[in-house]
Amino acid sequence: MKIPEKTISRLSIYYRQLQFLSQQGTFSISSKSFSELVGFKPEQVRKDLSYFGSFGKTGFGYNVQGLKLEIAKILGLERSKNVAIIGMGNLGAALAGYRGFEAQGFKITSLFDNSPHKIGKKYKGKICRDVSDFARIAKEEEVEMAILTVPAEALQEAAQIVVAAGIRGILNFAPVHLKVPKNVKVNNVDLASELKSLSFFVSGTKRD
Amino acid sequence: MKIPEKTISRLSIYYRQLQFLSQQGTFSISSKSFSELVGFKPEQVRKDLSYFGSFGKTGFGYNVQGLKLEIAKILGLERSKNVAIIGMGNLGAALAGYRGFEAQGFKITSLFDNSPHKIGKKYKGKICRDVSDFARIAKEEEVEMAILTVPAEALQEAAQIVVAAGIRGILNFAPVHLKVPKNVKVNNVDLASELKSLSFFVSGTKRD
DSSP, X not given: OOOOHHHHHHHHHHHHHHHHHHHTTOOEEOHHHHHHHHTSOHHHHXXXXXXXXXXXBTTTBEEHXXXXXXXXXXXXXXXXXXXXXXXXXXXXXXXXXXXXXXXXXXXEEXXXXXXXXXXXXXXXXXXXXXGGGHHHHXXXXXXXXXXXXXXXXXXXXXXXXXXXXXXXXXXEOSSSOOOOOTTOEEEEOOHHHHHHHHHHHHHHHHHO | OOOOHHHHHHHHHHHHHHHXXXXXXXXXXXXXXXXXXXXXXXXXXXXXXXXXXXXXXXXXXXXXXXXXXXXXXXXTXXXXXXEEEEOOSXXXXXXXXXXXXXXXXXXXXXXXXXXXXXXXXXXXXXXXXXXXXXXXXXXXXXXXXXXXXXXXHHHHHHHHHHHHTTXXXXXXXXXXXXXXXXXXEEEEOOHHHHHHHHHHHHHHHHTO
């Protein structure tokens, strides 16, 4: 069965919320309260979960810990995953030290660049290596996903190196579309899009 | 009328797609093709747009340039907006130079930190100033939105400074929830959540 992509991205949101609830010591939560927290209708949440089995009892809501573990399994988060970053500009360096990743089960293991000024340099205790060694190193270090923080003009070439090395998950920060084979999944992070929806609220409140 | 937040965030996606189409020289597009490009059902797109008037003729689709301008108006993007960044670590420095912002109508005008090592330092040609001068400088430089790239433990304090200065749009990069007054809008960027949905695909394809 084909799972809609939107379902998968909503599952990440549910998972994050369940982590918050679990940290707060919440044992169970009604489907209504949970749906308000995540910002989707109860029917939507139920439908998303129904792809993977049955969760929650009518009238009892969700068991926080149980649902969290189930979603972790679905998303493949039961074990931590190794991630490489290609492009050690400011954004790459920031992501190499971003504390939110490790807490979510992602380990930034391998850093790459093509500039002699960056190769050999340490970022957060990790040495930046030559991207032309990507395939060998990614295999040795069991890298499963790659974050691309290269300039737009270098993006397609970097993606080709990553894809040729057998990586099937790419997180792209360049504001440019990437062409990849069908079996490779690219998520694009558009840092400006979040500002755009803020812009609406800022403009709206100004009119009051 | 209250516009759903999801509608606003979908409008940002429509806008970006219309920019791509416009750059490619596309004059008009069927509602079916447009809906496929943005990844939402035609009915959803139509409903989102219907909050703001009537767009597109049945059987004719959308006029790319016209719809783009209308959405720009709705989102308050007709004129460029000044944005401040608080927290000049790697992520702040990366965002100060992120080329995707300017192209979308956001101008990073003002940089702040509380560290004497950073105050006075230049990032991408802009001087980092003392965050304790935020209110005065934000007013002088007509800042309308703030990006917070401070460590989690400094987040709430930074937010208070920004809110006290009258800023009503905050983009938060710390993986922590922010408490703000009702008339202030916070968008949280969770850099790990994008990795999580990739994780599903990477795990899924491995099972093949």
